[in-house]
Amino acid sequence: MGARAFPPMLPAMLLAGIGAATLLAFLLAGLAGAGGHVARVSLPAPVDAAALPDIRGDESLPLVVIDPGHGGHDPGASGSGFEEKNVVLGLARAVRDELEREGGVRVALTRNDDSYLLHAERYGIARRLGARLFLSIHADSAGEEDSVGGASIYTLSNRASSGAAARFAARENAADRLNGIDLNAQSDTVTGILYDLAQRRTSSQSDEVAALIRREGEGAIAFHPQDRRYAALKVLRAPDVPSVLFESGFITNAEDARRLTSPEGRERFARAIARAIRIYLAREGAAE
Ligand SMILES: [Zn+2]
Secondary structure, eight states: OOOOOOTHHHHHHHHOOOHHHHHHHHHHHHHHHOOOOOSSSSSSSOOOSSSOOOOOTTTTOEEEEEEEBBBBBBBBEEEEEEEEEHHHHHHHHHHEEEHHHSSSSSEEEEEEOOOOHHHHHHHHHHHHTTSSSSEEEEEEEETTOOOOEEEEEEOOOOOOOSSSHHHHHHHGGGGEEETOOOOOOOOOOHHHHHHHOOHHHHHHHHHHHEEEEEHTTTTTOOOEEEEEEEEEOOGGOOOSOOEEEEEEEEETSHHHHHHSSSSSHHHHHHHHHHHHHHHHHHHHHHOO
16 A cells, blocks of 8 residues: 555644544545545555455355464564464464364465565455454564473553563564565554544454463463563554454474474364354354
């Protein structure tokens, strides 16, 4: 998506402390005026540069979008002879297969090969398809510290829950930069304002998914002592699709690497995650 021209009076309006609703209306008028296509009433249109993935199954079934992190020129973390982009693609496919095996849900992957997508394109796919849930799967590296291991579950927050969470977010968000140029031109300030206004329900749903993954992963997934974290991760910024990033473990840790790359380990992982997703969708279905 190209850079959007926002109305020049915006800083003055912010300084004058105008009401949030007025500001939102003003921003949306600016987006429409700049040639943006507004697909939903209160939010800017999703980035639509990426091709939409194929989806199997009945359209009345809820859709889950699973996002294997990184890809293409961006390998993500590396360790134990593995690259994150390949490890997480294997995990994402395993979760998809497990969900499709039991049926009752449709699944799309943001990428099913070694291609690269911007963060906004990843969650943009979930928004364009009207997904009920967005799950981004990653793995981490602890450099030389090969004793560090275990999975953690992230949801979006403007304040990081720890120094480690902030560093993880900085590394992950940097994927949108190529040779120092930010490939995703959307203003962080505007995204932040829209997020605050629109994201309250989405945020509590994301927390619920995270709690279910933690609960259903007990005994099946090795978690980090600090397994629930919050950070300003760009890929979790869909304001209207509940979004969770699962950091599946450290590929610099031999045990984690084995667990995440062996067929048995992947299957155990996929069963736990798929169970959590099913329980979440059943609860949401019952609440509507
Ligand atoms: Zn990653």
